[in-house]
Amino acid sequence: MLRAAQERRPRQWARELPPVDLLSRDASAAIHVMEHSGYSHEVQPGRTSQFLRAYREFLRRPGGRLALTASECPSCPGCRYDDVAVVRDALEHITGELPAPVRTELRRLLEGLDAEFRRRTLHDPDPSHWVDRSGSPYPWWHRRRYVGR
Numbered sequence: 123m124l125r126a127a128q129e130r131r132p133r134q135w136a137r138e139l140p141p142v143d144l145l146s147r148d149a150s151a152a153i154h155v156m157e158h159s160g161y162s163h164e165v166q167p168g169r170t171s172q173f174l175r176a177y178r179e180f181l182r183r184p185g186g187r188l189a190l191t192a193s194e195c196p197s198c199p200g201c202r203y204d205d206v207a208v209v210r211d212a213l214e215h216i217t218g219e220l221p222a223p224v225r226t227e228l229r230r231l232l233e234g235l236d237a238e239f240r241r242r243t244l245h246d247p248d249p250s251h252w253v254d255r256s257g258s259p260y261p262w263w264h265r266r267r268y269v270g271r
């Protein structure tokens with residue numbers, strides 16, 4: 123794991139940045155430190171907030187059941203996050219990079235959102251959609267009904 127992200131008390135600059143979603147000041151600061159460390163091309167400063175916002179926006183859509191929408195070009199960094207399951211992948215990845223107390227706090231936040239996601243989406247009954255091309259199973263949030271399949 124990253125040394126910067128393991129710092130117990132993130133530096134002052136990180137504590138002065140706006141909080142990430144509903145996370146505590148300490149957790150938000152640890153996320154800012156991680157995002158600014160440059161460890162990943164995908165997780166640039168502000169991305170965790172954006173991913174959480176995208177997840178919330180999906181869940182805030184009106185109507186009862188929601189179907190996921192696959193991205194038109196899943197390998198393109200600009201479009202891949204059109205698929206909310208890919209947004210959830212990114213949040214899972216970020217969670218794994220955080221120091222333990224912050225990881226727990228983000229995981230707890232995600233549990234609430236995931237419960238709503240499970241409630242509003244339907245299980246995809248077609249097992250051929252449960253694995254990727256190499257046969258590795260997708261996380262559960264990919265094994266939900268998509269528009270048009």
Ligand SMILES: [Zn+2]
Binds near residue numbers: 201202
């Ligand atoms: Zn694209």
